[in-house]
Amino acid sequence: MAQTDLKLLGGWFSPFALRVQIALNLKGLDYELIEETLNPKSDLLLQSNPVYNKIPVLLHADKPICESAVIVEYIDETWTNAPSILPSNAYDRANARFWSTYIDDKWFTPMKSLLMAEDDEAKKALFGQMEEALERMEDAFNKASEGKPFFGGDTIGLIDIAFGSFLSWLSVIEEMNGRKVLDVAKNPALAQWAETFAADPAVKGILPETLKLLEFANALKLKWAAEAAKAK
Amino acid sequence: MAANQEEVKLLGVVGSPFVCRVQIALKLKGIEYKFLEENMKNKSELLLKYNPVHKKVPVLVHNEKPISESLVILEYIDETWKQDPILPTDPYQRALARFWSKFIDDKVVSAAWKAVFTVDEKEREKGVEESHEALEILENELKDKKFFGGDEFGFVDISAVFIAFWIPIVQEVAGLKLLTSQKFPKLYKWSQEFVTHPVIKEVLPPRDPLFAFFKELYENLAASK
Numbered sequence: 001m002a003q004t005d006l007k008l009l010g011g012w013f014s015p016f017a018l019r020v021q022i023a024l025n026l027k028g029l030d031y032e033l034i035e036e037t038l039n040p041k042s043d044l045l046l047q048s049n050p051v052y053n054k055i056p057v058l059l060h061a062d063k064p065i066c067e068s069a070v071i072v073e074y075i076d077e078t079w080t081n082a083p084s085i086l087p088s089n090a091y092d093r094a095n096a097r098f099w100s101t102y103i104d105d106k107w108f109t110p111m112k113s114l115l116m117a118e119d120d121e122a123k124k125a126l127f128g129q130m131e132e133a134l135e136r137m138e139d140a141f142n143k144a145s146e147g148k149p150f151f152g153g154d155t156i157g158l159i160d161i162a163f164g165s166f167l168s169w170l171s172v173i174e175e176m177n178g179r180k181v182l183d184v185a186k187n188p189a190l191a192q193w194a195e196t197f198a199a200d201p202a203v204k205g206i207l208p209e210t211l212k213l214l215e216f217a218n219a220l221k222l223k224w225a226a227e228a229a230k231a232k
Numbered sequence: 233m234a235a236n237q238e239e240v241k242l243l244g245v246v247g248s249p250f251v252c253r254v255q256i257a258l259k260l261k262g263i264e265y266k267f268l269e270e271n272m273k274n275k276s277e278l279l280l281k282y283n284p285v286h287k288k289v290p291v292l293v294h295n296e297k298p299i300s301e302s303l304v305i306l307e308y309i310d311e312t313w314k315q316d317p318i319l320p321t322d323p324y325q326r327a328l329a330r331f332w333s334k335f336i337d338d339k340v341v342s343a344a345w346k347a348v349f350t351v352d353e354k355e356r357e358k359g360v361e362e363s364h365e366a367l368e369i370l371e372n373e374l375k376d377k378k379f380f381g382g383d384e385f386g387f388v389d390i391s392a393v394f395i396a397f398w399i400p401i402v403q404e405v406a407g408l409k410l411l412t413s414q415k416f417p418k419l420y421k422w423s424q425e426f427v428t429h430p431v432i433k434e435v436l437p438p439r440d441p442l443f444a445f446f447k448e449l450y451e452n453l454a455a456s457k
Contacts, residue, residue, distance in 0.1 A: 051335065051369060063324055070330045077323040090311040094299045101301060102285065136285060 006031035007059040009045050011038065012208050013216050015108075015165040016068040017056040022161050023072045025202035027079045069100055072161060083155035092144075099140050099151070100162040106133045107166065114173055115217060116224055123177070130181055137163065138187045145189075149196045156200060164197040171210040172217050240265035241293040243279055245272060246437045247445055249341075249394035250302040251290040255435045256390050257309045260316050303333055306390060319387045332373065332380065333391035339366040340392075344399055348406040348450065351457050363410050367395070371416045378425060389426060396423035397436055405446045 008024070008031050010017030024031050036045055036055050048057045048064035058065045058074070065071050076085040086093050110129040117123045144151045144159065151159035174181055184191035197203060242258070242265050244251030258265055270279055270289050282291045282298035292299045292308065299308050310318045319326050343366055346359030370392070374380060380388035395411060400423070403410045413420040426432055 060324075065324070065327045065331075067331055067334060070327050070334070073330065074323055074327040077326065090308055091294075091297055091299070093311065094304050094308040097304045097307065098299070098301055101304070 004030075004032075005061040007034055008032070009034050009036055009042075009048060009055050009057040009059070011036050011055050013213060014055055015169055016054075018165040018206060018208075019068040019161050020056045020058055020071050020075070021206050022156065022165065022202050023075045023085060025206070026083055026085060026156060027075060027081060029075075029079065068165075069097075069104070069158075069162070072158060083152075085152070085156070085161070086158050087152070095144065096151075096158040099137075099144075099159045102133075102136070103159070103162045103166075107137070107163070111166065111169065111173060114177075115221065127177075127179075127181065131186075134182065134187050134190065138190050141189050141193060145193075149193065151193075156197070156202060160193075160197060164194070164203065167194055167198060168208045168210055168213050169217075172213050175210065175214055176217065238295050239293075241268055242266070243268045243270055243276075243282060243291040243293070244289045245270055247442050248289060249398050252393050252397075252435060252437070253302045253390050254290045254292060254305050254309070256393065256432060257306050257318060259435050260318070260431050261309065261313045262315070263309070263313055303337070303391065306387060310387075317386075318390065320381075329381075329387040332370075332388045335366075335369070336388070336391045336395070340370070341394055344394075344402065344410060347408060347410060348402045348446075349453060351453055360408060360410070364415070367411060367416050367419060370395070371419045374418045374422055376418070379422065385426065385429065385432070389422075393426070393432070393436075395419070396426040401439065401443050402446050402450075405443065405450045 006024070006029060008017065008020055010021065010033055012035065021033070034042075034044070036042060038055070041053055045055065045057065046053055048059060049055075049066045052066065054066070056066075056068055056071060058071045060074075060078070065074050072085060086096055107130065110126040110133070114123060114126045114130070117126060140159070141151055145153065148154050150156050151163070156164075170182060182191060182194060198207060240258070240263055242251070242254060244254070244267060246269065255267075268276075268278065270276055272289070275287055279289070279291065280287060282293060283289075283300045286300060288300070290300075290302055290305060292305045294308075294312070299305050306318060319329055340363065343359050343362035347356055347363050348359070350356045350359060379385040380392065399411045409415065411420060411423065427436060
């Protein structure tokens with residue numbers, strides 16, 4: 001299935017770009033992956049996403065679609081072959097969208113702050129937020145999966161993609177701080193889900209390696225610290 | 233319509249732009265519902281039961297099943313009641329509609345709020361600047377269309393009700409110029425079209441009590457300095 005009209009402006013380090021890759025893989029679509037370094041941002045990126053200048057951007061026959069959640073829904077609606085990424089029932093779809101937004105607001109936000117935080121008190125509070133979010137996600141998983149391996153049931157769905165795309169970064173945070181966040185004792189269902197997700201053929205080859213990401217994260221922290229020092 | 237109409241409840245408050253979004257959708261599609269007014273300072277058991285995660289309004293309850301988050305609710309309504317569609321049918325147009333609605337939530341609402349209801353002067357200035365930037369982007373996106381949705385209002389217009397009705401109120405309260413016909417002529421014209429649209433004007437809350445509410449909020453904030 002040669003699809004020459006799909007291009008993804010992405011980055012190996014970006015969990016948001018990863019979401020799009022997983023969706024494309026699930027649908028069995030061929031695409032050209034254009035690795036952005038963001039330093040500098042390419043002309044194509046600036047033209048394709050003038051509002052945010054961010055990755056990912058999916059170009060379908062040169063038409064740009066931006067924002068990872070929007071792109072994933074676009075893929076699901078345009079290529080209707082199995083598996084469906086969103087559930088078929090309207091209520092379940094609403095539930096999937098609800099949790100997808102929750103993940104961006106309540107999981108990603110403290111996670112990103114943790115990466116930048118130096119202060120122990122601040123870190124403690126942020127870990128607390130992440131652990132609370134995990135508890136909610138464990139509960140959401142048990143309800144949505146109905147005993148099946150994914151939030152989406154038998155196959156990877158929207159919530160799986162939204163949450164699973166952060167697993168490598170989660171390992172980095174855990175490594176950097178010498179503590180487990182996703183704990184098999186506290187979140188048994190999610191711990192199992194994380195393994196199943198990472199091993200899925202649509203995900204397996206494209207998850208960034210923790211060590212490589214850790215190096216990237218450390219360099220990013222140094223960069224931010226230097227910028228902050230300059231600003232003072 | 234009857235089969236889907238069994239029982240629709242909306243938990244909300246009268247002055248909320250997010251609740252208003254849902255009311256517009258329900259009105260547009262002619263869906264009957266029961267409005268359960270919440271007191272956000274004293275949240276009901278029902279609200280805590282139906283939205284345990286965020287404890288916020290709006291919450292739509294359809295046959296005892298709750299849906300939270302205004303944009304999620306809009307999509308649910310559009311998928312459940314097919315008359316008078318809110319989102320376009322074409323996937324690319326739908327993607328654009330979702331993108332712009334998210335932009336409004338992420339870039340307009342918080343900036344406008346910051347421009348009016350922050351004590352710190354620097355933060356407020358930043359809010360004004362960010363609001364202008366965001367509104368400029370929307371001005372350019374609207375171009376010469378009557379509504380963001382085209383000839384009739386759609387998903388993005390409904391999401392933008394905050395801009396059309398709430399921004400003019402709060403900017404007056406604070407003595408600011410956020411949305412003006414000089415700065416953003418197309419957006420301003422759109423806002424007038426939108427708030428006078430027969431469906432929309434019946435759903436908007438009364439202006440005077442809302443103005444008084446925000447004025448009190450603003451003055452209390454200024455006094456707390």
